[in-house]
Amino acid sequence: MTMTSIPTTAPPGGLHAVADDLxxxxxxWLAAASTFLDAEEFASEQAWRAVESQVGLPLRRHLSVIVRELLAMGRAALALAQSAQRDPSELPAAGRAIQQFRRRFSQVEVTLDFFGDAVNSRTSPQLRAALQALDTLAVQSMDPVLSRAGLPPIPVLTYLDKGMGASIIRSGIRLWAPGSINPVAAIxxxxxxxxxxxxxxxxxGHQVAHITGWVPSLERSLGSALSSDRELQDMWRPWSSEIAADVFAFLHTGYASITALYDVVGDARTILRWPVGDPHPIGYLRTLLGCAFCRQAFGAGPWDDLESAMRTSFPxxxxxxxxxxxxxxxxxALSGVADACxxxxxxxxxxxxxxxxxxxxxxAPGALGQLERTxxxxxxxxxxxxxxxxxxxxxxxxLREGERPADATAWIERARTWMTAPPTAA
Known part of the structure; x- marks a missing residue:
């Protein structure tokens, strides 16, 4: 018997027992939901303090609204359950309300748990400093485009997790809890x-591409660049979203983005595979396209050696x-594809x-070298x-890590020291 089909003609004792149980x-469930009011149920106070005020405060306010709406829903279900003790005809409605509240509880819990885990990944002073730096850098990467487009800035919450590739839950999309809109870009x-x-x-770049309408435009540009080959059009155009994000990373970090990408896709088991429905370009082509970006923007350089190494390693x-x-x-066709992108x-x-x-x-390597000398x-x-x-x-x-393999370890350590320095001493 489900709570949505409670009979109202059962013996009085049975109906009373159902009302009591409801x-x-x-x-x-209300008692469990009330614990959601304390943000420290999901992340430590120290971790919440480590989130910048422009991210942490609006996020906590948003999560508080979700929880208060959940509690209001629970109190309404409680009122129905209490009414059902006096009037058995209310039992089906009370049963449905409690089932709906249970489901909403789970959805809110997933939302809170996700953000709690994200905030709680700042488990040490070094990680807190690094992730705070990344929050700032991500905002800085988007601000010039958003400002030029007349769009408001987007706060960012970065978090650390396992795996090979990064990901984003974009600002403005619906979260697990119904009616809840993500107030930050969670990367x-x-x-x-x-x-x-x-x-x-x-x-x-995914965030920017989505709100500026870049992806459909890029898809059309790819179609035009490959207009003489329908099969290539059909292959490349569905990759537009990931290619736009790759372009955005390249424009900000140049060759560094290509070597980092190759370290992710350079798995012998997958680099030449094309899984059905995968929105990412084939790893081999994705790397070739990145090298083509470098040639298009900078001319010859270490990316030519990277391309040669990949072709040799993965015939x-x-x-x-x-x-x-x-x-x-x-x-x-890559030169034309790179130009279109x-x-x-x-x-x-x-x-x-x-x-x-x-x-x-x-x-460009020359411009970065000039920055280094200045x-x-x-x-x-x-x-x-x-x-x-x-x-x-x-x-x-x-760039230095990629072009000077013998010194790569020293450059990796230099970057780590810079990233983990407290902001006031950086």
């Missing part, structure tokens, strides 16, 4: 890329015959390309350089 059930950073966080800009004859033919044809109009920018706001020349050793310790050139510092560290 009141007991709702008391249990997952994985451990192996925490101190080489070019993936941060891939994820912030195309290992790919499925169909994939191999498409990859070979794509390779011949970098020049695709962005509707929210009045049809200008993303490069009109984020100039890739700023992260700032000298202060680049890695000065609050001024951290505040004004934080994104280019990430690009520089990644």
């Amino acid at each position: 009141q007991r059930q709702i008391a249990h 997952k950073i994985v451990r192996h890329n925490l101190y080489r966080p070019t993936s941060l800009f891939h994820e912030s 195309l004859d290992r790919a499925d015959a169909t994939v191999r033919r498409l990859v070979e044809r794509s390779g011949r 970098l020049t695709s109009p962005v509707p929210a920018l009045a049809g200008r390309p993303m490069t009109s706001v984020i100039d890739p020349a700023r992260v 700032a000298g050793p202060n680049l890695w310790v000065s609050p001024h350089w951290r505040r004004t050139e934080g994104i280019r510092i990430v690009a520089l560290a990644g």
Whole structure:
């Protein structure tokens, strides 16, 4: 017997027992829901304090509204249960209300647990400093585009998790709790890329691409670039969202974004595979496209060696015959594809390309070398350089790691020290 089909013609003793049990059930779920009012049920006070005020305060206010709406729903169910003790005809409605409250409880719990885990990933002073830095860098990456498009800034909450690739829950999308809209961009950073966080800009690129209408425009540009080959059009156009995010990361961090990407996709088991429905380009092509971006923007450079290493390590004859033919044809079209990606109009920018706001020349090896010479050793310790050139510092560290393999360990450690320095001493 379900709570939505409670008979009202049962013996009086049975109906009374059902009414009592409904009141007991709702008391249990209300008591459990009341613990949600304390944010420290999900993350420590220290962790909440580590979240910047422009992120933590609106997020906690938003979560508080969700919880209070849940409690109001529970109190309404309790009133129905109490009424059912006096009037058995109310039992079915009370039963339905309690079932709905149970389901809403679970949805709210998932929402709170997600943000609690995200905030609680700031488990040490070093991690708190690194994730606070990433919050700031992600906002800085989006602000110029949003400002030019006349759109408000978007707060960011970064968090640490396991896995190979980063991800984002975009600001403005519906959360698990019905009617709840995400007030922040929640970006997952994985451990192996925490101190080489070019993936941060891939994820912030997803946010920007979504709200500026860039993805449909890029899809059309890819279609035009591949107009002579329908099969390639059908392959490349569904990848537009991920390619837009790759472009955004490249414009901010240059070659560093390509080496970091290759470290993610360079798995011998998958780099030449094309899973059905995967929105990401084939790893091999994704890397080739990144190298093509570098050639288009910077000319010759270390990306040519990276491409040669990949081609040698993963010969195309290992790919499925169909994939191999498409990859070979794509390779011949890559220059045009790269140009289409970098020049695709962005509707929210009045049809200008993303490069009109984020100039890739700023992260060319020569420009990053000039930054390094101008700032000298202060680049890695000065609050001024951290505040004004934080994104280019990430690009520089990644460039040096990629182009100087013998010194890569030293550059990785330098980036880690810079990322984990307390903001006041950075």
